[in-house]
Amino acid sequence: MSVKTLKIDGIDIAIEEGTTLLQAARAAGVPIPTLCHLDGVADVGACRLCLVEVGGSRRLLPACVTEVAEGMEVQTNTPKLQEYRRMAVELLFSEGNHVCAVCVANGNCELQDVAIQVGMDHSRFTYRFPDRGVDVSHQQFGIDHNRCILCTRCVRVCDEIEGAHVWDVAQRGAACYIVSGLNQPWGEVDACTSCGKCVDACPTGAIFRKGSTTGEKERDRAKLEFLVTAREKHEWTR
Amino acid sequence: MAKTVVIDPITRIEGHAKISVYLNDAGTVEDARFHVVEYRGFEKFCEGRPFTEMAGITARICGICPVSHLLAAAKTGDKILAVKVPPAAEKLRRLMNLGQITQSHALSFFHLSSPDFLLGWDSDPAQRNVFGLIASDPDLARAGIRLRQFGQTVIELLGARKIHAAWTVPGGVRSPLSEEGRQWILDRLPESFETVNLALNLFKNLIDSQLQEEVQVFGAFPSLFMGLVSKTGNWEHYDGHLRFTDSAGNIVADHLSEDDYADFLGEAVEKWSYLKFPYYKPLGYPDGIYRVGPLARLNVCHQIGTEAADRELQEFRDRAGGVPTSSFFYHYARLIEILTALEHIQILMDDPDIVSNRVRATGGVNQLTGIGVSEAPRGTLFHHYQVDENGLIRKVNLIIATGHNNLAMNRTITQIAKQYVRGPEIAEGMLNRVEAGIRCYDPCLSCSTHAAGQMPLHIQIVAADGQVVNEVYRH
Numbered sequence: 001m002s003v004k005t006l007k008i009d010g011i012d013i014a015i016e017e018g019t020t021l022l023q024a025a026r027a028a029g030v031p032i033p034t035l036c037h038l039d040g041v042a043d044v045g046a047c048r049l050c051l052v053e054v055g056g057s058r059r060l061l062p063a064c065v066t067e068v069a070e071g072m073e074v075q076t077n078t079p080k081l082q083e084y085r086r087m088a089v090e091l092l093f094s095e096g097n098h099v100c101a102v103c104v105a106n107g108n109c110e111l112q113d114v115a116i117q118v119g120m121d122h123s124r125f126t127y128r129f130p131d132r133g134v135d136v137s138h139q140q141f142g143i144d145h146n147r148c149i150l151c152t153r154c155v156r157v158c159d160e161i162e163g164a165h166v167w168d169v170a171q172r173g174a175a176c177y178i179v180s181g182l183n184q185p186w187g188e189v190d191a192c193t194s195c196g197k198c199v200d201a202c203p204t205g206a207i208f209r210k211g212s213t214t215g216e217k218e219r220d221r222a223k224l225e226f227l228v229t230a231r232e233k234h235e236w237t238r
Numbered sequence: 239m240a241k242t243v244v245i246d247p248i249t250r251i252e253g254h255a256k257i258s259v260y261l262n263d264a265g266t267v268e269d270a271r272f273h274v275v276e277y278r279g280f281e282k283f284c285e286g287r288p289f290t291e292m293a294g295i296t297a298r299i300c301g302i303c304p305v306s307h308l309l310a311a312a313k314t315g316d317k318i319l320a321v322k323v324p325p326a327a328e329k330l331r332r333l334m335n336l337g338q339i340t341q342s343h344a345l346s347f348f349h350l351s352s353p354d355f356l357l358g359w360d361s362d363p364a365q366r367n368v369f370g371l372i373a374s375d376p377d378l379a380r381a382g383i384r385l386r387q388f389g390q391t392v393i394e395l396l397g398a399r400k401i402h403a404a405w406t407v408p409g410g411v412r413s414p415l416s417e418e419g420r421q422w423i424l425d426r427l428p429e430s431f432e433t434v435n436l437a438l439n440l441f442k443n444l445i446d447s448q449l450q451e452e453v454q455v456f457g458a459f460p461s462l463f464m465g466l467v468s469k470t471g472n473w474e475h476y477d478g479h480l481r482f483t484d485s486a487g488n489i490v491a492d493h494l495s496e497d498d499y500a501d502f503l504g505e506a507v508e509k510w511s512y513l514k515f516p517y518y519k520p521l522g523y524p525d526g527i528y529r530v531g532p533l534a535r536l537n538v539c540h541q542i543g544t545e546a547a548d549r550e551l552q553e554f555r556d557r558a559g560g561v562p563t564s565s566f567f568y569h570y571a572r573l574i575e576i577l578t579a580l581e582h583i584q585i586l587m588d589d590p591d592i593v594s595n596r597v598r599a600t601g602g603v604n605q606l607t608g609i610g611v612s613e614a615p616r617g618t619l620f621h622h623y624q625v626d627e628n629g630l631i632r633k634v635n636l637i638i639a640t641g642h643n644n645l646a647m648n649r650t651i652t653q654i655a656k657q658y659v660r661g662p663e664i665a666e667g668m669l670n671r672v673e674a675g676i677r678c679y680d681p682c683l684s685c686s687t688h689a690a691g692q693m694p695l696h697i698q699i700v701a702a703d704g705q706v707v708n709e710v711y712r713h
Contacts, residue, residue, distance in 0.1 A: 101402070102294040136288055136628040139602075144288075187628075210629075211600065214294035214404030216412070 105205030137187030242700015274513035306614030313610030315408025320604035326594035327410030341389025342615035348382025360667035457565025457650030460485035462528035496611035530617025532571035
């Protein structure tokens with residue numbers, strides 16, 4: 001395997017070919033905010049928070065799905081990127097119905113964390129207040145589409161780790177939403193193994209344990225890593 | 239020419255309202271109306287939410303008494319789960335409500351109402367507030383503020399925050415009281431007792447001397463009283479059953495369950511206020527006027543059940559010469575209730591169960607309708623939810639303490655206006671008395687209309703031909 005050398009925010013890095021810019025930056029201790037990225041499952045570049053500037057490219061590139069290349073010069077935190085990231089988060093807030101005060105994930109929410117990280121104190125965009133539903137037909141879990149940011153972590157974690165592929169994305173553009181089974185109530189989807197990985201994967205309070213009240217959501221993220229390590233390396237350690 | 243005086247906004251209350259005083263051709267007061275000008279819509283936007291979220295959502299109705307909503311919502315949730323909450327959870331819920339009664343009553347008495355008694359009705363309005371009180375009697379003001387802090391800290395020790403602690407859940411509560419928390423409460427109780435006794439002595443002296451007229455004029459009329467009482471007919475704030483008594487002390491209806499509230503409570507609507515007018519159904523509208531809150535709770539109960547509070551209750555009844563019916567006595571009743579709450583807190587602190595970890599029962603959706611009741615500082619609060627089979631809210635009805643007192647508040651300000659308001663030239667002190675008629679009830683208008691915006695008094699003087707001839711605004 002060959003090694004590529006590049007610079008991220010002026011730091012010289014030598015790293016294996018095939019590594020993503022996000023992995024390379026994290027290995028070098030350079031923080032890049034993310035929302036749709038989840039260790040252990042494939043990246044899709046949905047949230048656009050990890051956009052970086054790469055010398056020679058006029059486009060901004062998502063670090064999670066861009067592989068390192070020889071001689072790359074990458075900037076991760078320019079004023080332009082800061083502005084774009086903040087805008088992306090503001091758009092996420094204005095797109096759904098995010099009412100932190102009464103949310104199960106309040107205080108333990110990656111959307112909240114990212115909003116603080118990018119310095120968002122309000123949204124400059126008009127809130128859409130979409131009419132979205134809540135599905136609590138599953139015996140143990142519920143999904144509140146009002147809080148969904150369409151990161152598709154649930155879709156990937158269910159497909160790639162659990163192998164059940166309960167979740168998918170329906171419709172297009174602004175009308176997109178997450179469906180269970182063939183757009184059935186979650187409680188009627190036979191494929192669901194009730195493993196709860198989607199609850200652990202969800203960055204917001206969209207997928208939650210039923211009965212949870214304000215700020216009560218807890219995630220066992222380490223379990224996802226444990227499962228991936230167990231399967232790929234046959235090491236059952238946490 | 240007949241005229242109307244408008245007081246808008248009313249100050250030192252919780253929420254937004256205005257008062258219209260109607261004058262006849264002779265220039266004397268014909269009628270007065272208390273208009274609540276807020277609209278909020280909680281009942282509508284809760285539809286479609288999981289019932290487990292209701293405590294968190296409805297607590298946001300109010301920053302003063304969120305605990306009342308936390309309790310009523312959780313008790314409604316208990317019924318939907320069809321579970322009995324663990325004994326420790328009930329005691330902890332009671333403890334939080336007692337903390338709230340203490341802090342809310344302390345706020346009402348020391349911060350909002352006492353400037354009128356201690357600085358004078360006609361004193362400079364710029365000074366007639368808690369800051370004026372701090373300037374004139376810093377020790378009393380400090381003690382009052384610390385008493386409120388005590389109540390707020392009890393809430394914080396349980397729910398991790400003073401306001402909007404989403405701590406009660408269907409089936410119990412989320413976390414127990416820590417041993418350190420119990421110790422803090424025990425350490426601060428003696429000072430809190432001292433403050434309430436100081437305030438009681440002060441207020442009793444005022445009632446016996448310079449506030450005698452107020453007792454006669456501020457809402458002195460017969461009405462029914464409604465409140466929770468315990469199984470034995472004692473003072474209650476969390477559970478038990480509902481009782482109606484009349485001004486002679488007779489029990490009009492007893493052993494009523496919150497589940498049947500629609501059978502005995504009606505809600506009338508007037509086009510000039512966003513606040514509904516509940517009435518006791520058997521007597522119809524508006525004859526079914528009843529009062530709730532501290533005065534009502536002390537009137538419906540046989541006794542309180544704790545030593546010092548019972549002594550004060552007896553003295554209270556003796557002082558009134560029977561059943562205290564004047565709404566001015568709400569202030570007095572509030573102080574007795576603080577004492578009651580402190581005594582009950584003391585009892586709970588000595589209960590080993592109070593630091594138990596068994597505090598939450600779980601269950602699924604086992605009933606599609608639930609009605610929960612609790613005694614908010616201002617009176618009886620009902621939450622009524624209908625859910626679908628998965629527990630999503632289909633319908634919500636909230637009957638708020640302040641609403642029950644709506645008819646009584648209107649009658650009180652009419653009585654005060656008739657006594658003090660003369661002609662279209664209205665002195666500020668006269669209007670302050672009319673406002674104070676509302677303050678007796680310590681209304682929480684944000685709660686009772688379930689608005690956003692500023693908080694503040696608007697008095698209008700309206701002529702017989704409907705023309706507004708004088709208006710006073712205060713922001």
